[in-house]
Every structure is written in structure tokens, then in C-alpha cells.
Amino acid sequence: MDFPIYLDNNATTPMDPRVLEAMLPYFTNKFGNAASRNHAFGWVAEEAVDYAREQVAKLIGATEKEIIFTSGATESDNLAIKGVFEMYKEKGNHIITAVTEHKAVLDACKHVEKIGGRVTYLNVKEDGLIDLAELEAAMTPETILVSIMYGNNEIGVIQPVKEIAAIAHKHGALFMTDATQAVGKIPVDVNADGIDLLAMSAHKIYGPKGVGALYVRRKGPRVKVTAQMDGGGHERGMRSGTLNVPGIVGLGKACELCQEEMESEAKRLSTLRDKLQNELTKLEESYVNGNVEHRLPHVANISFKYVEGEGLMMAMKDLAVSSGSACTSASLEPSYVLKSLGLSDDLAHSSIRFGLGRFTTEEEVDYAIEVTRKAVNHLRDLSPLWEMFKDGIDLSTIEWAEH
Amino acid sequence: MAYSDKVIDHYTNPRNVGTLDKGSSAVGTGLVGAPECGDVMRLQIQVDENNVITDAKFKTFGCGSAIASSSLATEWLKGKSIDEAMTIDNMDIVEELALPPVKIHCSVLAEDAIKAAINDYRVKNGLEPIAVEKSHH
Numbered sequence: 001m002d003f004p005i006y007l008d009n010n011a012t013t014p015m016d017p018r019v020l021e022a023m024l025p026y027f028t029n030k031f032g033n034a035a036s037r038n039h040a041f042g043w044v045a046e047e048a049v050d051y052a053r054e055q056v057a058k059l060i061g062a063t064e065k066e067i068i069f070t071s072g073a074t075e076s077d078n079l080a081i082k083g084v085f086e087m088y089k090e091k092g093n094h095i096i097t098a099v100t101e102h103k104a105v106l107d108a109c110k111h112v113e114k115i116g117g118r119v120t121y122l123n124v125k126e127d128g129l130i131d132l133a134e135l136e137a138a139m140t141p142e143t144i145l146v147s148i149m150y151g152n153n154e155i156g157v158i159q160p161v162k163e164i165a166a167i168a169h170k171h172g173a174l175f176m177t178d179a180t181q182a183v184g185k186i187p188v189d190v191n192a193d194g195i196d197l198l199a200m201s202a203h204k205i206y207g208p209k210g211v212g213a214l215y216v217r218r219k220g221p222r223v224k225v226t227a228q229m230d231g232g233g234h235e236r237g238m239r240s241g242t243l244n245v246p247g248i249v250g251l252g253k254a255c256e257l258c259q260e261e262m263e264s265e266a267k268r269l270s271t272l273r274d275k276l277q278n279e280l281t282k283l284e285e286s287y288v289n290g291n292v293e294h295r296l297p298h299v300a301n302i303s304f305k306y307v308e309g310e311g312l313m314m315a316m317k318d319l320a321v322s323s324g325s326a327c328t329s330a331s332l333e334p335s336y337v338l339k340s341l342g343l344s345d346d347l348a349h350s351s352i353r354f355g356l357g358r359f360t361t362e363e364e365v366d367y368a369i370e371v372t373r374k375a376v377n378h379l380r381d382l383s384p385l386w387e388m389f390k391d392g393i394d395l396s397t398i399e400w401a402e403h
Numbered sequence: 404m405a406y407s408d409k410v411i412d413h414y415t416n417p418r419n420v421g422t423l424d425k426g427s428s429a430v431g432t433g434l435v436g437a438p439e440c441g442d443v444m445r446l447q448i449q450v451d452e453n454n455v456i457t458d459a460k461f462k463t464f465g466c467g468s469a470i471a472s473s474s475l476a477t478e479w480l481k482g483k484s485i486d487e488a489m490t491i492d493n494m495d496i497v498e499e500l501a502l503p504p505v506k507i508h509c510s511v512l513a514e515d516a517i518k519a520a521i522n523d524y525r526v527k528n529g530l531e532p533i534a535v536e537k538s539h540h
Contacts, residue, residue, distance in 0.1 A: 306464060308441055308442065308464055308466055309441075310441075310466035310467065311414075311464075311465055311466045311469070311470060314406070314414060314467040315414075325441055325466075334441065344438075344439065345438065345439030345440070346438030346441075349438070349439075349441040382417060382420055382462055382463060382464075382470060383462060383464040384434070384443055384444075384445040384462035384463065384464060385438060385443055385464045387422065387462060395438065400436065400437035400438070400443070401434065401437070401515070401519070
């Protein structure tokens with residue numbers, strides 16, 4: 001085993017060497033500008049981009065003309081939300097999203113509010129899923145877009161996308177999904193799911209950073225977005241800027257590999273994830289956050305009560321994981337996603353996210369289990385809250401000192 | 404964030420972890436912080452008849468810096484008179500542990516815990532609590 005062990009694949013993934021291999025020629029001898037229509041250098045680049053467009057489209061059941069290359073999922077989310085709002089604001093000014101969305105969606109929605117839009121932020125149930133009846137009730141004739149993520153980045157919960165899309169369409173609104181964590185990990189099909197716009201990113205699927213795509217439906221209905229960047233009119237006028245040819249080639253290759261290996265990989269990862277989760281919840285007062293059935297195969301978010309997440313990560317120094325805690329003087333606020341599940345602040349501070357990936361081995365998971373168990377026990381020995389809990393003191397009866 | 408060696412040392416080998424008899428009149432207990440803020444520190448001192456701190460123990464729920472700050476505080480408290488202990492400043496802890504700016508909060512918590520423990524001891528022994536300034540560095 002090589003240390004430290006990387007279990008933070010929701011943050012980013014290492015690039016697959018097969019992806020790098022596909023990209024390399026496009027940095028050096030095949031360096032042409034894909035927009036150079038009058039010589040061989042340009043044609044070679046254009047051909048590579050076209051091929052990548054097919055690879056990306058195929059993974060999500062789209063056609064190649066529906067794929068707009070961007071710099072990543074954040075840009076795709078921004079282009080979709082702001083672009084739809086500007087294009088359709090004559091029709092209505094209302095957008096619906098959820099409180100557990102990624103900041104790229106939430107902040108783009110905040111921007112829309114500043115320029116005259118109205119946004120409804122749906123709460124989620126205890127398991128992280130939105131309430132379809134609440135969505136239905138929030139729909140108005142003014143609603144032009146419903147934006148709900150496919151799989152959550154912190155807890156891995158998969159939303160009932162198909163049902164959400166159906167509700168949006170019934171009321172004449174478009175359905176967009178930030179599928180950054182889901183694409184390549186589980187089957188995503190824009191037609192079967194009823195998706196009109198979809199954001200994705202290469203670096204979450206073993207591709208390079210700095211490149212992503214936005215799917216924009218072309219038929220039934222034909223969706224249009226107002227460009228957020230003005231320039232040479234690349235990408236059917238929706239996203240100007242010289243194409244990142246090596247990055248796009250990498251994204252394409254990454255999509256192809258995911259498609260080939262998704263089924264076996266999802267099975268392997270969910271088995272490892274379940275092992276990790278089952279072993280760790282054997283520790284007293286440990287809880288899995290979010291719905292355990294409708295969930296991405298590689299994510300486990302666990303709260304270890306009476307232990308603080310950042311302190312815990314420090315005791316697991318050979319493990320790269322992530323915590324929902326934010327123990328800094330600047331912001332004491334723990335994860336808004338965990339809090340939206342109704343978790344108390346202290347439990348949200350006590351959470352660790354384990355994100356497994358293509359290169360995670362069983363040996364590494366076994367090691368992670370052992371290290372986490374030891375760390376939790378060590379820190380509980382240090383924890384006054386654990387001592388109080390063991391002494392049968394109800395912590396909610398204590399008047400905590402302000403600080 | 405990269406922690407200093409001293410933080411890592413205190414975190415890995417915390418000094419004086421434990422619990423003193425809260426009921427004893429020779430023991431002062433300071434419990435500060437709140438679970439919802441992500442850190443709770445409990446510092447206890449054992450004081451002899453000459454007002455000298457003969458023992459100190461801590462338990463902390465919090466990040467590495469909070470644990471290191473309280474561990475260091477117990478080391479500093481031992482052997483000091485309670486008047487001397489009252490002068491321990493959070494910035495001394497920041498300096499000793501080379502805490503980054505975002506973790507200064509942890510040193511403030513440690514200073515508050517020291518003062519709370521001393522005042523608990525004073526009140527138990529019929530003395531007025533010392534007013535604690537709320538303005539920290």
C-alpha cells in the first residue's frame with residue numbers, strides 16, 4: 001500500500017493513465033486550434049473534438065450536437081441556470097432548486113435573484129431526498145426551470161430524477177440536473193430520465209481538471225441558453241472560447257472508460273463501501289447520513305458522535321478523507337447539506353465522508369476501517385462529551401458557555 | 404492546513420488527559436465551548452493550601468489545535484499559583500504552538516477554560532470570581 005491512502009474521490013479523482021495517454025499528442029504535435037478550418041492542424045483537432053463529443057454524448061444517451069464543452073461543472077451549472085433565465089425570462093422568472101445543491105447551483109440562483117428572478121429552495125427530508133409533493137406545490141405558471149442534482153456530493157443520495165423531470169414538464173418548465181457526481185458512476189440517460197440540461201465534469205471521472213460539459217436538449221423541446229461569454233461563437237454560440245482540445249479528448253476518453261467499466265465497478269465499489277460502513281457503524285453511536293438505498297455506490301458519510309471531524313481527520317493522517325465540520329474561527333458553521341437533513345450541529349461536526357474510487361483496493365479499505373476505529377476510540381477517550389454520555393448525562397440539559 | 408510539530412506532538416501524545424473529582428473543594432472545573440460550535444474544552448485544576456496548582460487535567464472535543472491548546476494549558480498550569488495562572492494569555496498559546504490565524508479561536512477557548520476553572524475554585528472556596536475580560540487578542 002502507498003500512503004497516504006486517498007478516499008476523497010468526491011472531491012476529485014486521480015487521472016486514469018489511459019486518459020493521459022489519449023491526451024498527450026494533443027499538447028504537442030496535434031496542437032491545432034479546432035476552429036482553424038483551413039489547414040490540417042485544425043482538422044486534426046476538430047476531428048478529435050468531434051470524437052470526444054460522441055464519447056461524452058454516448059455515456060448519457062445524448063447526441064453529439066447536444067454537448068457543449070465548458071471549463072467544468074461549475075461553468076456548466078452557471079451557463080445552464082443564468083442562460084436559461086435570460087433566455088426564458090419573458091415566459092416566467094421562477095426557478096426551483098433544493099437546499100442541498102452544490103454551491104455552483106445555489107450561487108448561480110442567488111445571482112438570478114439579484115437580476116429579477118425568484119427562486120424556491122426546496123428542503124429535503126431526513127434521508128436527503130426532496131419531497132415530490134413539495135416540488136409539485138412549488139410549481140407555478142411562472143416556473144421556467146427546476147434544477148435538482150442527480151447524486152449529492154456529500155452524502156451520495158440519488159434524487160428521483162425521472163419523477164422530478166415529469167413534474168417539471170407537466171408544468172411547462174425545463175429540468176436541469178447537476179450530475180457531476182453521478183455521471184460515469186451510475187447509468188444516466190437524458191431521454192429515459194427526462195433531462196433537458198445536465199452539468200458534468202471530467203475530473204470526477206478520472207479525467208483532467210478544467211474541462212466539463214453541459215448537455216442541452218435539442219429536440220422535444222429544443223432548449224436554448226443565453227451565452228455567458230461573448231466571443232467567437234464557439235459551441236453553437238453558447239460558449240465562446242478556443243476549445244481545450246487535450247482536455248476535451250481526456251473528457252471523452254474518461255467517459256468511454258466509465259461506460260465500459262461502470263457496471264462491474266459500481267458492484268465492486270458498493271461492496272467495499274458496504275464493508276466500510278458496516279464495520280464502522282459497529283462503533284457505538286455511529287450513524288450513516290442520508291438514504292442508504294438511493295445512493296451512489298462509492299460514498300459513505302458517517303457521523304461518529306462526540307468526536308469532532310477535523311480532529312478525527314488529523315488522527316487518520318494516512319487517510320485522505322473529508323469532514324462536514326468547519327472548526328475555524330472564521331466560520332463555525334458545519335456542512336449545510338448535513339444540517340438540512342435535520343442533523344444537529346454537533347453531529348454534523350462529527351461527520352466524515354469516505355469517497356472510494358477506481359483505484360481503491362480492498363486492502364486500503366481494510367486499513368481505513370482499522371485506522372478510523374482506532375482514531376474514534378482515541379478521541380473519545382479525550383472527549384468530555386463522550387465521558388458525559390457514558391455517565392448518563394443528557395447533554396441537552398447543559399448550559400454551554402458562549403464563546 | 405499544515406500544523407506545527409508542537410501541535411502534532413500534543414495532539415498525538417496529549418498530556419494530562421483525565422478527570423479530577425469535580426466535587427472536591429480543592430478542584431476547580433472550567434467547561435467552555437459548545438458542541439454545536441465544534442469544540443468543548445474541560446479543564447480542571449487541583450489547588451493546594453498555598454494556592455498552588457498541583458495537578459491539572461483536560462478533556463477536549465474539538466480539532467487538533469483545540470486538543471493541543473488544552474494539553475499545553477495543563478502543562479503550563481502545573482506548579483503555578485492561581486494568580487500566576489490567571490495571567491496566561493491566549494497569545495502565549497498561539498505563539499508556543501504556532502497556531503495559524505484561523506485557529507486562534509482554540510487558544511481563546513483555552514484561556515477561557517483556565518479562567519473558568521480558577522473562578523470555579525474561587526467560588527467553591529468562598530471567594531469572589533474574578534471578572535473575566537471578554538476582549539481577547
